[in-house]
Amino acid sequence: xxxxxxxxxxxxxxxxxxxxxxxxxxxxxxxxxxxxxxxxxxxxxxxxxxxxxxxxxxxxxxxxxxxxxxxxxxxxxxxxxxxxxxxxxxxxxxxxxxxxxxxxxxxxxxx
Amino acid sequence: xxxxxxxxxxxxxxxxxxxxxxxxxxxxxxxxxxxxxxxxxxxxxxxxxxxxxxxxxxxxxxxxxxxxxxxxxxxxxxxxxxxxxxxxxxxxxxxxxxxxxxxxxxxxxxxxxxxx
Numbered sequence: 001x002x003x004x005x006x007x008x009x010x011x012x013x014x015x016x017x018x019x020x021x022x023x024x025x026x027x028x029x030x031x032x033x034x035x036x037x038x039x040x041x042x043x044x045x046x047x048x049x050x051x052x053x054x055x056x057x058x059x060x061x062x063x064x065x066x067x068x069x070x071x072x073x074x075x076x077x078x079x080x081x082x083x084x085x086x087x088x089x090x091x092x093x094x095x096x097x098x099x100x101x102x103x104x105x106x107x108x109x110x111x
Numbered sequence: 112x113x114x115x116x117x118x119x120x121x122x123x124x125x126x127x128x129x130x131x132x133x134x135x136x137x138x139x140x141x142x143x144x145x146x147x148x149x150x151x152x153x154x155x156x157x158x159x160x161x162x163x164x165x166x167x168x169x170x171x172x173x174x175x176x177x178x179x180x181x182x183x184x185x186x187x188x189x190x191x192x193x194x195x196x197x198x199x200x201x202x203x204x205x206x207x208x209x210x211x212x213x214x215x216x217x218x219x220x221x222x223x224x225x226x227x
Contacts, residue, residue: 040223043202043218043221086154097142097144097167099144101146101153103151104153
């Protein structure tokens with residue numbers, strides 16, 4: 001079992017729909033990242049969370065430390081939101097700086 | 112500062128050849144990371160530097176792989192005697208952090224390696 005699991009793996013929705021992508025992890029963490037990757041492109045960091053909720057434009061990220069679960073929401077989705085969304089966690093172990101990634105959720109927004 | 116730069120963006124090489132990639136992090140970032148991403152998978156950790164010191168290496172980093180970060184600025188990742196299984200996107204990221212709290216990562220656009 002992977003330390004970081006994302007669901008769904010693929011998601012297709014109509015423009016304007018509310019999107020939710022889920023991430024569950026099995027290890028203690030110091031931070032969780034939500035990242036966006038376009039085809040052939042690099043990775044853009046969307047959020048870094050250690051508790052609670054963050055909002056940036058139409059994107060909202062929440063985390064529940066007790067349940068080891070995080071969600072990424074997109075309101076009023078748009079075709080330009082089509083990308084792979086990746087959840088990554090940083091271990092709570094002191095000095096362990098690397099990220100462990102989920103396999104990503106491929107989002108396609110249809111006009 | 113234009114963010115994390117990686118060079119080249121694409122590299123096609125014949126099996127058995129050596130390749131070297133470069134990463135220029137954000138100038139004030141003291142931490143630099145290399146990850147590898149194969150098709151359909153999330154990135155996997157390869158190695159990590161704090162300033163010029165290489166602090167952690169993944170078991171994925173076989174003895175054909177070597178990474179350096181002289182003077183704590185740019186970093187290079189070299190793969191010797193490339194194999195077809197080395198074909199992947201190689202991602203570099205940097206961050207600024209004071210132990211024990213670290214700040215968000217900034218990723219480069221990656222170098223896509225194809226070994227033929």
